[in-house]
Amino acid sequence: MEKYIPDIYQKSIYTIDYRKLKENGIRLLLFDLDNTLSPVGEDEPTDKLKKFMTELKEEFEVLIFSNSPRKRVLNFAEQLDIDGIYFACKPMRKKFDMVLREYKHEENEVAIIGDQLLTDIVGGNKVGIVTILVNPISTKDGFFTKWNRHKEDKIIKKLRDRDLFTKGKYYE
Numbered sequence: 001m002e003k004y005i006p007d008i009y010q011k012s013i014y015t016i017d018y019r020k021l022k023e024n025g026i027r028l029l030l031f032d033l034d035n036t037l038s039p040v041g042e043d044e045p046t047d048k049l050k051k052f053m054t055e056l057k058e059e060f061e062v063l064i065f066s067n068s069p070r071k072r073v074l075n076f077a078e079q080l081d082i083d084g085i086y087f088a089c090k091p092m093r094k095k096f097d098m099v100l101r102e103y104k105h106e107e108n109e110v111a112i113i114g115d116q117l118l119t120d121i122v123g124g125n126k127v128g129i130v131t132i133l134v135n136p137i138s139t140k141d142g143f144f145t146k147w148n149r150h151k152e153d154k155i156i157k158k159l160r161d162r163d164l165f166t167k168g169k170y171y172e
């Protein structure tokens with residue numbers, strides 16, 4: 001069950017202690033897009049998100065790392081003025097490895113921030129980077145995510161029964 005357990009669990013991208021991440025040597029942040037940065041079906045980043053990303057970019061390298069298609073990911077990447085990786089195929093490790101190579105970072109210098117155990121957290125744990133789970137922004141999910149959520153609910157229940165992870169009990 002360890003592969004499902006995030007290193008850090010926070011309510012949203014805005015409640016993460018980025019200063020602490022930096023102190024712990026994190027240099028590159030990979031952000032999931034759907035329901036992490038923006039609700040599904042929304043095409044414009046909020047002003048709050050734009051401002052936040054501008055601040056974050058002063059301290060870290062920042063990337064969108066999303067399973068969503070090219071058009072959606074690059075639209076957000078352009079508006080936030082950061083790089084975007086689309087069709088990341090999380091939880092497969094191929095594109096994680098590609099990012100580590102291309103951006104020249106060791107595993108312990110990279111963190112992934114996302115709302116799904118089965119893609120963001122499992123993928124990140126597989127490659128050995130820091131994994132940060134946040135609650136989904138919206139209850140509306142994409143087609144494949146709906147399917148994943150069903151499985152995720154069962155896993156979360158198992159984790160809770162074993163006292164390994166409880167939804168709403170934030171930690172870092």
Ligand SMILES: [Mg+2]
Nearest residue numbers: 032034035115
């Ligand atoms: Mg997501």
